[in-house]
Amino acid sequence: MTRIHLTPIILLFANSLCAAEEGVSVTAQRLKVFGDLPITNSMVTSWVVSVVLILLVRWLVGKPSLIPSRGQLIIEESIGMLRGIIQPIVGRKVFFPSFWLLSGLFFFILVNNISGLLPGVGTIGYGHNHQGHFNITEAWIRPGNADLNMTLALAAVANLTWLYLIFKYAGLKVIIKDWFGNKADKKELNVGLFYFLGVIFIAVGFIEVISIIFRPVSLTFRLFGNVFGGESLLHGMFHLGEKLNFPEWLSNLSMGIVPIPFYMLEVLIGVVQALVFMLLVSVYIGLICNHGDEEHH
Numbered sequence: 001m002t003r004i005h006l007t008p009i010i011l012l013f014a015n016s017l018c019a020a021e022e023g024v025s026v027t028a029q030r031l032k033v034f035g036d037l038p039i040t041n042s043m044v045t046s047w048v049v050s051v052v053l054i055l056l057v058r059w060l061v062g063k064p065s066l067i068p069s070r071g072q073l074i075i076e077e078s079i080g081m082l083r084g085i086i087q088p089i090v091g092r093k094v095f096f097p098s099f100w101l102l103s104g105l106f107f108f109i110l111v112n113n114i115s116g117l118l119p120g121v122g123t124i125g126y127g128h129n130h131q132g133h134f135n136i137t138e139a140w141i142r143p144g145n146a147d148l149n150m151t152l153a154l155a156a157v158a159n160l161t162w163l164y165l166i167f168k169y170a171g172l173k174v175i176i177k178d179w180f181g182n183k184a185d186k187k188e189l190n191v192g193l194f195y196f197l198g199v200i201f202i203a204v205g206f207i208e209v210i211s212i213i214f215r216p217v218s219l220t221f222r223l224f225g226n227v228f229g230g231e232s233l234l235h236g237m238f239h240l241g242e243k244l245n246f247p248e249w250l251s252n253l254s255m256g257i258v259p260i261p262f263y264m265l266e267v268l269i270g271v272v273q274a275l276v277f278m279l280l281v282s283v284y285i286g287l288i289c290n291h292g293d294e295e296h297h
Helices: 041-061 070-090 092-115 148-169 172-180 191-213 215-238 248-257 259-289 291-296
Strands: 030-034 037-040 125-130 133-139
Touching: 037 041, 041 070, 041 092, 041 148, 070 092, 070 259, 092 148, 092 259, 148 172, 148 215, 148 259, 172 191, 172 259, 191 215, 215 259, 248 259
Parallel strands: none
Antiparallel strands: 030 037, 125 133
16 A cells, blocks of 8 residues: 655646545545544544634634624625525524524535535545556545435434424424324314314324434435435546546546536535535424414414
Protein backbone atom coordinates (compact mmCIF):
# COMPACT_ATOMS: atom_id res chain seq x y z
CA MET A 1 0.00 0.00 0.00
CA THR A 2 1.34 3.44 -0.90
CA ARG A 3 0.15 6.90 0.01
CA ILE A 4 -1.16 9.07 -2.79
CA HIS A 5 0.69 12.31 -3.64
CA LEU A 6 -1.23 14.66 -5.94
CA THR A 7 -0.63 18.28 -6.84
CA PRO A 8 -3.47 20.79 -6.32
CA ILE A 9 -4.03 21.03 -10.09
CA ILE A 10 -4.45 17.28 -10.49
CA LEU A 11 -6.80 17.20 -7.50
CA LEU A 12 -9.24 19.38 -9.40
CA PHE A 13 -9.73 16.65 -12.00
CA ALA A 14 -8.86 13.46 -10.14
CA ASN A 15 -12.26 12.41 -8.89
CA SER A 16 -12.39 9.46 -11.26
CA LEU A 17 -8.77 8.48 -11.62
CA CYS A 18 -8.48 7.70 -7.95
CA ALA A 19 -11.79 5.92 -7.44
CA ALA A 20 -11.76 2.38 -6.24
CA GLU A 21 -11.44 -0.12 -9.03
CA GLU A 22 -14.36 -2.24 -7.84
CA GLY A 23 -16.69 0.75 -7.45
CA VAL A 24 -18.05 2.83 -4.59
CA SER A 25 -17.98 1.02 -1.24
CA VAL A 26 -21.37 0.57 0.45
CA THR A 27 -19.87 0.93 3.91
CA ALA A 28 -17.69 3.71 5.28
CA GLN A 29 -14.05 2.86 5.92
CA ARG A 30 -12.49 3.02 9.37
CA LEU A 31 -9.61 5.44 9.68
CA LYS A 32 -8.96 5.11 13.41
CA VAL A 33 -10.42 3.34 16.42
CA PHE A 34 -10.48 4.92 19.88
CA GLY A 35 -11.48 2.20 22.31
CA ASP A 36 -14.80 0.94 20.97
CA LEU A 37 -15.45 4.06 18.87
CA PRO A 38 -14.45 3.77 15.20
CA ILE A 39 -13.70 6.98 13.28
CA THR A 40 -14.82 6.57 9.66
CA ASN A 41 -14.16 8.69 6.58
CA SER A 42 -17.83 9.72 6.39
CA MET A 43 -17.69 10.95 10.01
CA VAL A 44 -14.69 13.12 9.16
CA THR A 45 -16.56 14.67 6.23
CA SER A 46 -19.62 15.36 8.39
CA TRP A 47 -17.49 17.02 11.08
CA VAL A 48 -15.82 19.20 8.47
CA VAL A 49 -19.23 20.15 7.00
CA SER A 50 -20.54 21.07 10.48
CA VAL A 51 -17.51 23.24 11.26
CA VAL A 52 -17.70 24.94 7.84
CA LEU A 53 -21.40 25.75 8.31
CA ILE A 54 -20.82 27.21 11.78
CA LEU A 55 -17.82 29.30 10.71
CA LEU A 56 -19.56 30.46 7.52
CA VAL A 57 -22.64 31.71 9.37
CA ARG A 58 -20.51 33.40 12.03
CA TRP A 59 -18.39 35.05 9.34
CA LEU A 60 -21.38 36.23 7.30
CA VAL A 61 -23.37 37.60 10.23
CA GLY A 62 -20.45 39.02 12.23
CA LYS A 63 -21.94 41.38 14.81
CA PRO A 64 -25.72 41.60 14.12
CA SER A 65 -27.08 45.12 13.63
CA LEU A 66 -30.38 46.80 12.78
CA ILE A 67 -28.91 47.84 9.45
CA PRO A 68 -27.78 44.44 8.16
CA SER A 69 -24.50 43.92 6.44
CA ARG A 70 -24.33 42.05 3.15
CA GLY A 71 -23.54 38.78 4.92
CA GLN A 72 -26.27 39.26 7.52
CA LEU A 73 -28.72 40.02 4.72
CA ILE A 74 -27.84 36.72 2.99
CA ILE A 75 -28.55 34.77 6.20
CA GLU A 76 -31.77 36.69 6.87
CA GLU A 77 -33.01 36.11 3.33
CA SER A 78 -32.19 32.39 3.61
CA ILE A 79 -34.08 32.15 6.90
CA GLY A 80 -37.00 34.10 5.43
CA MET A 81 -37.15 31.78 2.44
CA LEU A 82 -37.23 28.69 4.66
CA ARG A 83 -39.79 30.30 6.95
CA GLY A 84 -42.09 30.89 4.01
CA ILE A 85 -41.90 27.18 3.20
CA ILE A 86 -42.03 25.71 6.71
CA GLN A 87 -44.45 27.91 8.67
CA PRO A 88 -47.60 27.15 6.63
CA ILE A 89 -46.88 23.43 7.10
CA VAL A 90 -46.04 23.20 10.82
CA GLY A 91 -48.16 26.15 11.97
CA ARG A 92 -47.18 29.37 13.73
CA LYS A 93 -47.31 27.83 17.20
CA VAL A 94 -44.64 25.21 16.46
CA PHE A 95 -42.61 27.11 13.87
CA PHE A 96 -39.99 28.62 16.18
CA PRO A 97 -39.55 25.49 18.37
CA SER A 98 -39.07 23.33 15.24
CA PHE A 99 -37.15 25.73 13.02
CA TRP A 100 -33.74 24.93 14.50
CA LEU A 101 -34.26 21.25 13.60
CA LEU A 102 -35.73 21.76 10.13
CA SER A 103 -33.28 24.43 8.98
CA GLY A 104 -30.36 22.46 10.44
CA LEU A 105 -31.44 19.32 8.59
CA PHE A 106 -31.79 21.22 5.32
CA PHE A 107 -28.40 22.96 5.35
CA PHE A 108 -26.49 20.00 6.81
CA ILE A 109 -27.92 17.54 4.26
CA LEU A 110 -27.49 20.01 1.40
CA VAL A 111 -23.81 20.72 2.09
CA ASN A 112 -23.13 17.05 2.81
CA ASN A 113 -24.70 16.10 -0.53
CA ILE A 114 -22.74 18.71 -2.46
CA SER A 115 -19.51 17.77 -0.63
CA GLY A 116 -19.36 14.52 -2.61
CA LEU A 117 -18.72 16.57 -5.76
CA LEU A 118 -15.81 18.58 -4.36
CA PRO A 119 -12.18 17.86 -5.34
CA GLY A 120 -10.45 15.57 -2.87
CA VAL A 121 -13.56 13.72 -1.68
CA GLY A 122 -12.88 10.07 -2.47
CA THR A 123 -9.60 10.92 -4.19
CA ILE A 124 -7.18 11.19 -1.27
CA GLY A 125 -6.07 8.14 0.67
CA TYR A 126 -4.27 4.82 0.32
CA GLY A 127 -4.34 2.69 -2.80
CA HIS A 128 -2.31 1.07 -5.56
CA ASN A 129 -1.43 1.54 -9.22
CA HIS A 130 -3.53 -0.37 -11.72
CA GLN A 131 -3.03 -0.16 -15.50
CA GLY A 132 -1.41 3.26 -15.23
CA HIS A 133 -4.05 4.70 -12.88
CA PHE A 134 -3.97 5.10 -9.11
CA ASN A 135 -6.99 3.36 -7.54
CA ILE A 136 -8.04 4.33 -4.03
CA THR A 137 -8.72 1.41 -1.69
CA GLU A 138 -9.00 3.45 1.53
CA ALA A 139 -10.31 6.99 1.03
CA TRP A 140 -9.81 9.49 3.83
CA ILE A 141 -12.90 11.51 2.93
CA ARG A 142 -16.32 10.16 1.92
CA PRO A 143 -19.69 11.96 1.51
CA GLY A 144 -21.46 11.75 4.88
CA ASN A 145 -24.89 10.91 3.45
CA ALA A 146 -23.44 8.04 1.40
CA ASP A 147 -23.10 6.24 4.75
CA LEU A 148 -26.24 4.48 5.99
CA ASN A 149 -25.25 5.19 9.60
CA MET A 150 -25.37 8.94 8.98
CA THR A 151 -28.80 8.95 7.30
CA LEU A 152 -30.12 6.67 10.08
CA ALA A 153 -28.81 9.11 12.70
CA LEU A 154 -30.49 12.05 10.93
CA ALA A 155 -33.79 10.14 10.73
CA ALA A 156 -33.55 9.13 14.40
CA VAL A 157 -32.91 12.71 15.57
CA ALA A 158 -35.76 14.01 13.38
CA ASN A 159 -38.26 11.45 14.70
CA LEU A 160 -37.28 11.81 18.37
CA THR A 161 -37.67 15.59 18.07
CA TRP A 162 -41.01 15.05 16.32
CA LEU A 163 -42.20 13.00 19.30
CA TYR A 164 -41.11 15.73 21.71
CA LEU A 165 -42.85 18.47 19.73
CA ILE A 166 -46.19 16.70 19.27
CA PHE A 167 -46.43 15.73 22.94
CA LYS A 168 -45.47 19.22 24.13
CA TYR A 169 -47.46 21.36 21.68
CA ALA A 170 -50.40 19.06 20.85
CA GLY A 171 -50.74 16.73 23.82
CA LEU A 172 -51.72 13.10 24.24
CA LYS A 173 -55.45 13.79 23.84
CA VAL A 174 -54.99 15.47 20.45
CA ILE A 175 -52.61 12.73 19.28
CA ILE A 176 -55.04 9.92 20.15
CA LYS A 177 -57.92 11.82 18.55
CA ASP A 178 -55.86 12.44 15.41
CA TRP A 179 -54.88 8.78 15.05
CA PHE A 180 -57.97 6.94 16.30
CA GLY A 181 -60.73 9.54 16.52
CA ASN A 182 -63.91 9.47 14.45
CA LYS A 183 -63.62 12.17 11.80
CA ALA A 184 -67.29 11.95 10.78
CA ASP A 185 -69.85 14.53 11.88
CA LYS A 186 -72.35 12.93 14.24
CA LYS A 187 -75.02 15.51 13.34
CA GLU A 188 -74.98 14.52 9.66
CA LEU A 189 -75.09 10.72 10.13
CA ASN A 190 -77.35 8.27 11.90
CA VAL A 191 -76.02 6.70 15.09
CA GLY A 192 -75.32 3.25 13.63
CA LEU A 193 -73.31 4.55 10.69
CA PHE A 194 -71.43 6.96 12.92
CA TYR A 195 -70.25 4.21 15.30
CA PHE A 196 -69.48 1.89 12.39
CA LEU A 197 -67.21 4.57 10.95
CA GLY A 198 -65.67 4.93 14.41
CA VAL A 199 -64.55 1.29 14.27
CA ILE A 200 -63.12 1.88 10.79
CA PHE A 201 -61.17 4.93 11.96
CA ILE A 202 -59.74 2.95 14.90
CA ALA A 203 -58.48 0.29 12.47
CA VAL A 204 -57.05 3.03 10.25
CA GLY A 205 -55.35 4.48 13.33
CA PHE A 206 -53.43 1.25 13.92
CA ILE A 207 -52.31 1.32 10.28
CA GLU A 208 -51.20 4.94 10.84
CA VAL A 209 -49.16 3.87 13.88
CA ILE A 210 -47.43 1.18 11.81
CA SER A 211 -46.61 3.73 9.10
CA ILE A 212 -45.19 6.08 11.76
CA ILE A 213 -42.95 3.29 13.06
CA PHE A 214 -41.52 2.85 9.55
CA ARG A 215 -40.95 6.58 8.94
CA PRO A 216 -37.32 6.48 10.16
CA VAL A 217 -36.67 3.56 7.79
CA SER A 218 -38.11 5.38 4.78
CA LEU A 219 -36.26 8.61 5.60
CA THR A 220 -33.01 6.69 6.08
CA PHE A 221 -33.07 4.68 2.87
CA ARG A 222 -34.51 7.46 0.67
CA LEU A 223 -31.62 9.80 1.41
CA PHE A 224 -28.95 7.09 1.46
CA GLY A 225 -30.20 5.51 -1.76
CA ASN A 226 -30.18 8.77 -3.71
CA VAL A 227 -26.75 9.89 -2.51
CA PHE A 228 -25.09 6.50 -2.81
CA GLY A 229 -26.74 5.92 -6.18
CA GLY A 230 -25.40 9.26 -7.40
CA GLU A 231 -21.88 8.37 -6.24
CA SER A 232 -22.10 5.03 -8.05
CA LEU A 233 -23.47 6.69 -11.20
CA LEU A 234 -20.61 9.20 -11.32
CA HIS A 235 -18.09 6.40 -10.76
CA GLY A 236 -19.62 4.43 -13.63
CA MET A 237 -19.59 7.43 -15.97
CA PHE A 238 -15.95 8.18 -15.17
CA HIS A 239 -14.94 4.62 -16.02
CA LEU A 240 -17.33 4.19 -18.96
CA GLY A 241 -14.49 4.23 -21.48
CA GLU A 242 -12.63 1.47 -19.63
CA LYS A 243 -15.74 -0.69 -19.32
CA LEU A 244 -16.45 -0.33 -23.06
CA ASN A 245 -12.79 -1.02 -23.95
CA PHE A 246 -12.24 2.34 -25.64
CA PRO A 247 -8.71 3.20 -26.81
CA GLU A 248 -6.69 4.85 -24.05
CA TRP A 249 -6.83 8.35 -25.60
CA LEU A 250 -10.62 8.12 -26.06
CA SER A 251 -11.10 6.66 -22.58
CA ASN A 252 -9.15 9.55 -21.03
CA LEU A 253 -11.17 12.04 -23.10
CA SER A 254 -14.46 10.49 -21.98
CA MET A 255 -13.41 10.86 -18.33
CA GLY A 256 -13.37 14.63 -18.73
CA ILE A 257 -16.55 15.01 -20.83
CA VAL A 258 -19.09 12.27 -20.04
CA PRO A 259 -19.47 12.98 -16.28
CA ILE A 260 -20.17 16.74 -16.69
CA PRO A 261 -23.99 16.53 -17.17
CA PHE A 262 -24.19 14.00 -14.35
CA TYR A 263 -22.37 16.43 -12.07
CA MET A 264 -25.09 19.00 -12.82
CA LEU A 265 -27.74 16.35 -12.16
CA GLU A 266 -26.16 15.46 -8.81
CA VAL A 267 -26.20 19.11 -7.74
CA LEU A 268 -29.94 19.24 -8.48
CA ILE A 269 -30.57 15.94 -6.69
CA GLY A 270 -28.57 17.14 -3.68
CA VAL A 271 -30.78 20.22 -3.34
CA VAL A 272 -34.01 18.28 -3.91
CA GLN A 273 -33.16 15.56 -1.38
CA ALA A 274 -32.31 18.12 1.31
CA LEU A 275 -35.60 19.90 0.62
CA VAL A 276 -37.60 16.65 0.57
CA PHE A 277 -36.14 15.47 3.90
CA MET A 278 -36.95 18.80 5.55
CA LEU A 279 -40.47 18.93 4.07
CA LEU A 280 -41.32 15.38 5.13
CA VAL A 281 -40.34 16.09 8.74
CA SER A 282 -42.30 19.36 8.53
CA VAL A 283 -45.39 17.52 7.32
CA TYR A 284 -45.07 14.94 10.12
CA ILE A 285 -45.06 17.78 12.67
CA GLY A 286 -47.81 19.77 10.98
CA LEU A 287 -50.20 16.83 10.64
CA ILE A 288 -50.71 16.87 14.41
CA CYS A 289 -49.55 20.28 15.62
CA ASN A 290 -51.16 22.47 12.94
CA HIS A 291 -54.82 21.73 13.71
CA GLY A 292 -55.20 24.84 15.85
CA ASP A 293 -54.05 27.14 13.04
CA GLU A 294 -56.37 25.43 10.56
CA GLU A 295 -59.39 25.94 12.84
CA HIS A 296 -58.38 29.57 13.46
CA HIS A 297 -58.13 30.30 9.73
